[in-house]
Amino acid sequence: MNWLIDFFGTAANWSGSDGIPVRILEHLEFSAAAFLIAALIAVPLGLLIGHTGRGGFIVVVTANAARALPTLGLLVLVVLLIGVGTVLPVLIPLVVLAVPPILVNTYEGVRGVDADLRDAAYGMGLRGRQVLFRVLTPSALPLILLGLRLSAIQVVSTASVAAFVGLGGLGRFIIDGLATKTYSDVIGGAVLIALLALAVQLGFTVLDRVVVSPGVRQVR
Amino acid sequence: MITFEGVTKRYPDGTVAVDDLSLQAPTGAITVFVGPSGCGKTTSLRMINRMIDATSGRILLDDQDVRAIDPPTLRRGIGYVIQQAGLFPHRKIVDNVATVPYLLGWDKKKARARAMELLELVGLDSKLAGRYPFQLSGGQQQRVGVARALAADPPVLLMDEPFSAVDPIVRASLQEELLHLQSELHKTIVFVTHDIDEAIKLGDAVAVLRVGGRLAQMADPATLLSEPADDFVREFLGKDRGIRRLSFVPATGIRLGSVPADLELDEDTRPLGWRSDGGLLPYGTFNPERDSLRAALDAALLSPNGTAIAVDGDGRAIGVATRDVLDEALARHGTRPEKRVPDPDREVPASDPRRAES
Amino acid sequence: MITFEGVTKRYPDGTVAVDDLSLQAPTGAITVFVGPSGCGKTTSLRMINRMIDATSGRILLDDQDVRAIDPPTLRRGIGYVIQQAGLFPHRKIVDNVATVPYLLGWDKKKARARAMELLELVGLDSKLAGRYPFQLSGGQQQRVGVARALAADPPVLLMDEPFSAVDPIVRASLQEELLHLQSELHKTIVFVTHDIDEAIKLGDAVAVLRVGGRLAQMADPATLLSEPADDFVREFLGKDRGIRRLSFVPATGIRLGSVPADLELDEDTRPLGWRSDGGLLPYGTFNPERDSLRAALDAALLSPNGTAIAVDGDGRAIGVATRDVLDEALARHGTRPEKRVPDPDREVPASDPRRAES
Amino acid sequence: MNDEPLVRWDWIARNWDNGGPSAIRTLLESHVVMALLPVVFGLLIALPLGVACARWRRLYQPTAGLMNVVYSLPSLVLFSIFLSFTGLTQSTVIIPLTLFTLAILIPAVVDGLGSVPEHVRQSAVAMGFRPLRRLLQVELPVAVPVVLGGLRVATVSSISLVSVGALIGQGGLGNLFIDGWQRQFPTPIVVGIVLIVLFAILSDGLLVLAQRLLTPWSRARRSAA
Amino acid sequence: GGSDPLTSATPSNAPASSGGTSAKVVVGSFNFPESILLGSIYAQALQAKGVTVEEKPNIGTREVVYDQVKSGGLTVVPEYIGSLLAFVDKTSTAKTKDEIVAGLQAKLPAELGVLDPSEAQDNNSLTVTKDTAAKDKLTTIEDLAKVSKNFVVGGPPEFKERQEQNFKDVYGMEFKEWKPTGDTTADAIKSGTIQVGNVFTTDPKIVLNDLVSLQDTKNAFGSDNVTPLVYKAGVDDTVTSTLNAVSAKLTTDTLLSLMKQISVDKADPPVVAKDWLTQNGLL
Ligand SMILES: Nc1ncnc2c1ncn2[C@@H]1O[C@H](COP(=O)(O)OP(=O)(O)OP(=O)(O)O)[C@@H](O)[C@H]1O
Numbered sequence A: 001m002n003w004l005i006d007f008f009g010t011a012a013n014w015s016g017s018d019g020i021p022v023r024i025l026e027h028l029e030f031s032a033a034a035f036l037i038a039a040l041i042a043v044p045l046g047l048l049i050g051h052t053g054r055g056g057f058i059v060v061v062t063a064n065a066a067r068a069l070p071t072l073g074l075l076v077l078v079v080l081l082i083g084v085g086t087v088l089p090v091l092i093p094l095v096v097l098a099v100p101p102i103l104v105n106t107y108e109g110v111r112g113v114d115a116d117l118r119d120a121a122y123g124m125g126l127r128g129r130q131v132l133f134r135v136l137t138p139s140a141l142p143l144i145l146l147g148l149r150l151s152a153i154q155v156v157s158t159a160s161v162a163a164f165v166g167l168g169g170l171g172r173f174i175i176d177g178l179a180t181k182t183y184s185d186v187i188g189g190a191v192l193i194a195l196l197a198l199a200v201q202l203g204f205t206v207l208d209r210v211v212v213s214p215g216v217r218q219v220r
Numbered sequence B, C: 001m002i003t004f005e006g007v008t009k010r011y012p013d014g015t016v017a018v019d020d021l022s023l024q025a026p027t028g029a030i031t032v033f034v035g036p037s038g039c040g041k042t043t044s045l046r047m048i049n050r051m052i053d054a055t056s057g058r059i060l061l062d063d064q065d066v067r068a069i070d071p072p073t074l075r076r077g078i079g080y081v082i083q084q085a086g087l088f089p090h091r092k093i094v095d096n097v098a099t100v101p102y103l104l105g106w107d108k109k110k111a112r113a114r115a116m117e118l119l120e121l122v123g124l125d126s127k128l129a130g131r132y133p134f135q136l137s138g139g140q141q142q143r144v145g146v147a148r149a150l151a152a153d154p155p156v157l158l159m160d161e162p163f164s165a166v167d168p169i170v171r172a173s174l175q176e177e178l179l180h181l182q183s184e185l186h187k188t189i190v191f192v193t194h195d196i197d198e199a200i201k202l203g204d205a206v207a208v209l210r211v212g213g214r215l216a217q218m219a220d221p222a223t224l225l226s227e228p229a230d231d232f233v234r235e236f237l238g239k240d241r242g243i244r245r246l247s248f249v250p251a252t253g254i255r256l257g258s259v260p261a262d263l264e265l266d267e268d269t270r271p272l273g274w275r276s277d278g279g280l281l282p283y284g285t286f287n288p289e290r291d292s293l294r295a296a297l298d299a300a301l302l303s304p305n306g307t308a309i310a311v312d313g314d315g316r317a318i319g320v321a322t323r324d325v326l327d328e329a330l331a332r333h334g335t336r337p338e339k340r341v342p343d344p345d346r347e348v349p350a351s352d353p354r355r356a357e358s
Numbered sequence D: 001m002n003d004e005p006l007v008r009w010d011w012i013a014r015n016w017d018n019g020g021p022s023a024i025r026t027l028l029e030s031h032v033v034m035a036l037l038p039v040v041f042g043l044l045i046a047l048p049l050g051v052a053c054a055r056w057r058r059l060y061q062p063t064a065g066l067m068n069v070v071y072s073l074p075s076l077v078l079f080s081i082f083l084s085f086t087g088l089t090q091s092t093v094i095i096p097l098t099l100f101t102l103a104i105l106i107p108a109v110v111d112g113l114g115s116v117p118e119h120v121r122q123s124a125v126a127m128g129f130r131p132l133r134r135l136l137q138v139e140l141p142v143a144v145p146v147v148l149g150g151l152r153v154a155t156v157s158s159i160s161l162v163s164v165g166a167l168i169g170q171g172g173l174g175n176l177f178i179d180g181w182q183r184q185f186p187t188p189i190v191v192g193i194v195l196i197v198l199f200a201i202l203s204d205g206l207l208v209l210a211q212r213l214l215t216p217w218s219r220a221r222r223s224a225a
Numbered sequence E: 001g002g003s004d005p006l007t008s009a010t011p012s013n014a015p016a017s018s019g020g021t022s023a024k025v026v027v028g029s030f031n032f033p034e035s036i037l038l039g040s041i042y043a044q045a046l047q048a049k050g051v052t053v054e055e056k057p058n059i060g061t062r063e064v065v066y067d068q069v070k071s072g073g074l075t076v077v078p079e080y081i082g083s084l085l086a087f088v089d090k091t092s093t094a095k096t097k098d099e100i101v102a103g104l105q106a107k108l109p110a111e112l113g114v115l116d117p118s119e120a121q122d123n124n125s126l127t128v129t130k131d132t133a134a135k136d137k138l139t140t141i142e143d144l145a146k147v148s149k150n151f152v153v154g155g156p157p158e159f160k161e162r163q164e165q166n167f168k169d170v171y172g173m174e175f176k177e178w179k180p181t182g183d184t185t186a187d188a189i190k191s192g193t194i195q196v197g198n199v200f201t202t203d204p205k206i207v208l209n210d211l212v213s214l215q216d217t218k219n220a221f222g223s224d225n226v227t228p229l230v231y232k233a234g235v236d237d238t239v240t241s242t243l244n245a246v247s248a249k250l251t252t253d254t255l256l257s258l259m260k261q262i263s264v265d266k267a268d269p270p271v272v273a274k275d276w277l278t279q280n281g282l283l
């Protein structure tokens, strides 16, 4: 508890270019950017593969292998290869981290939709694209959102590695705190990250309420 | 009218699901495809709305080859009902029903009004309209499935074992409902089932298929029962063919005798039982206006003296048919029941089942 | 003998599923619980093997209160078959069947040998033994379920809608199979269904329950059909009661006349048809040794002249029953069919259905 | 950045087994230990906990909530917290990774048990299985495919996360990242990444194989699903 | 900070007995290559004398490593006397090697000790690009102090905490902003994210990237001679004499050339260490 008071109770921690608000903003900035890029890649790809059923096996296998890619290793490699100075080196490993859960869940979600439902949709004269967007996607939405949520939480928590290569974000408190053994900073940073993750979780719960049809939510 | 002309379907793995099928499903009638599992019923049905394309042969919809029509367009003009209803779980009932109208670009209000109308038509309470499919029982979901297929008022309806997932009691009521609907709507319906009783109950024409997708016999139900084309059909029709085809003979033709003295009646002349030493004995009744010869026979068999009591719609005794009279009626109609012909112009009051089904 | 003595089950939420139920399921007979959905059939059944414990009242198994027996021990002595078969997906068929023997500590070889024996008994090919449940059809799975319940040779078998998930044709064959098995094994069976036809086909005694878990009537099927206790039961029994109860009257009693001249026979004296101007006319046959009066009536109705042809096991004509003779038989037995009594000591040859079911 | 090649093969050859503490082989070995022990421990803990959570549903919500929080903590933070308790030992990595593994495996066990069809459970009861035996012989075996699914994710994540331990001096192959980073030397980094991914794929493949062998009964279901 | 979790460390590998050659010597190092090299040199030298050695290279910063030595989890760590003194005594003003060693002897806790310092120094420095140096005419830190208010300074995360006050005291120098740039400091200077960075004088990147280290005319960083920090109870005479023999041969130039082999030629620290030990007859 003392650590938390030290961290959150110190006025200096709240202001300036290395204050808590700035760090949170920075953290959100790369997390959001990485997450959005990943979502833009993985959701359409997952929908497409789930819909056509082609390449599904490859996707699942690759996604699992991609989970194994160590973020830290990728990060330093990318920095070595393209240098520091921009957020790009951080985005690449984070995107790599964020894609698999979204991709796999979207794919499984679409593929898992009851075959009869698909059948009924085509039988009523929906065209392929209408079937995908009007029937499959809404039905798969809970799983798609689950994938997005898992991915977002991982990104928020892992974005702290940005600090390792000298970028900002909440990881600064952790890396710097570790280096200087200021435990209050380490714990404070971790708490902030956990809170962000919690906020993400809550955000998705709300999103789920809003965008998922009660009809689909109940079925699961 | 839907015409199959030498239609064959061979799946990529070599299975011949339908083999040189030629038949006609008449306009305004219910044509039932029946046969054992795997005999190609579903395949045949789905070739009509091009969910599956035939390998060779043609299917004509009122003289137009379905192959000439863009599939989604074709399908929007054909209602399609499947076993699990296939309702969209994420849409409310009313929107499920309005799916095709929305697709056709109807305005939302009109589409919903139409959906509400249909829900009523299939016998669903309008307060279910706002629910989601999971909140409905299996039977209710099936009704919604039918309503949805009817939404854009397609002339043709394809139904693939629509009632086989519900329990027998609900199933019977869904069958009644379908007959009732058809008596009002006169759609061209192709109905698939593997249950011969259902086929006979619903079909104006019944096509019996055998495994390999070949047509074994196509006839109206009464003919089918009296003159099965071969052993396969006879076997498939099962027992009681003689009794069952009595269902197609109305009981109107029976000469009724006057109510005998040993039948005890209440003040409204409703029968109470046959007098005997040991008190009243059981009796059986039939309504000559509505029932079939089968019901009359059943009534006779329930009475100790073999006499069936004829009652009116209110259950009042209006006469009796003695065993002799009945025998005579059976002899007259027994072997050659009248052919049932679909009669699209006859309007049947809703409270009254259209058929002489007992 | 299983005895319910004033058994009541009230669920924690207040639902009274079974209300003061008293009845007896006789040893060696099939007792069927039938009734509309939610009437407490499953609850009643599951109180026997203590899957559910009664709120009040007692259930006796051969005079021993089931409450006095440790549930797992009790259950190992009672076979239990349910709708979805409930096979263990991770065990091969043979091991599924051997489950209870393993539990009872039999040695593995003996248990498997017993399982193989049972698979044969329920009519499954022994090469299915090494498969997993997902590799079997629904009907085969149900058979395995029955074999599994029989594995430790329990005297009592509880069956909860065991056949309701399979299609009607397979269902009928499973019913036959059960009757056949029972004719060899003479278990005390309690069978739950909501299908009255199944109840009548299978039950030595039928208990009709009404919603709220109260007994409406308990009787053998023939009595039930002739003398329904009240409107609820009559309604539940549905149509054709008169015709259906003829199923319980064997056709043996019919006085056969000699084969008339206008019946065309082949060289083996098998009937070919009634001679007429327009060629041969259809005919109906029955086997007086095996069939019921219902089959005889049906045969008569299939012939233009109302005469049923009696044939022997090989299909050779051995006489005819004219309509008059039939009428007489109907008059004699129509209202008071013989009671069927379970007769555990009579061995019936396997090829021969035990009942006079048409 | 400069002429440094992506991979210097001779470096790999020299350092594969140079006898020192930073030999690639040594690092790989410690990586294997630190990645797999958490999975083993996690499974051993998650099984009883998962069973308990499935049995007493109200236990599950708080447990799942706690696991969610653990999962959202950066691994580095957990490592450094444990550094104060377990010092510079492998436990400092193994214990936090076990916690992460639990966050994946407990839900997997609960879901797995939830995937046991009710009629299968009921017929086990009806045949006279006592609860423990039912759990061991029926419910857990039937839950295997789902649990193994979770185990696969947990294993792969664990293998990848060990490398973060390099930041506190216990990172297995992750140490190669730090080394390469400090010397602006891509070769060790590439070697580290490749070995980690290969190790993960190998482990995953073995798990898939185990799944095939353990659950021949669900093969068709899996390919059909 | 509040209570310090690291002090409660109970390492599993603390030596069982105090002293005695039978005990295992654990050689640790900081998380930068030079320290890893020095650790490797110590370890191999000791091994050559038959001491049982375990190496734990690349552990972390002084903050982490120091406590591990104090608690006996590590026995020997290559240290830098100036930085170590600044760490144990924030108020110390000692600048010369002898002052510093005296300061250390006074301030180190009883269980710790330093052996003979070597000649080799690896000083902290403030470094800028050649362009910046030319533009603002910077050659010394004094020059920098005049313009430092416009400059962003970077370094390892612990840099600010250690030096902010020191710079003020010695040079009256303040910076516009402190950025923790860690291992990327040299790159950050080059890319312009920071204008001044804290880079070790032996870091080959200074040469590689055309950087200029400013002279520490007022000795703000102090002398930073390399010396082993030891957990006294874990070392015996063999260990002490062996390490002192190593230190006697180490010079700044040696260090620079060894580091060039490691960072530029990508040679591996153990190999480099071994070669050097062999050349100097220490193996
Ligand atoms: N996509 C397919 N590929 C290969 N064979 C198929 C395919 N679909 C169906 N078949 C085969 O074609 C035959 C007819 O199938 P179909 O589904 O039309 O039968 P059905 O009469 O509807 O049977 P059921 O009563 O079981 O629904 C069967 O032998 C079936 O196995």
Ligand SMILES: Nc1ncnc2c1ncn2[C@@H]1O[C@H](COP(=O)(O)OP(=O)(O)OP(=O)(O)O)[C@@H](O)[C@H]1O
Binding pocket: C011, C012, C013, C015, C016, C017, C036, C037, C038, C039, C040, C041, C042, C043, C044, C194
């Ligand atoms: N666990 C329970 N808690 C509360 N009510 C229950 C429970 N199980 C069953 N019921 C209720 O008890 C009544 C009888 O249920 P039961 O399952 O015995 O009926 P059933 O005759 O087997 O019906 P079905 O034909 O649908 O299987 C029903 O109203 C049911 O809703």
Ligand SMILES: [Mg+2]
Binding pocket: B041, B042, B043
């Ligand atoms: Mg079909």
Ligand SMILES: [Mg+2]
Binding pocket: C041, C042, C043
């Ligand atoms: Mg039930």
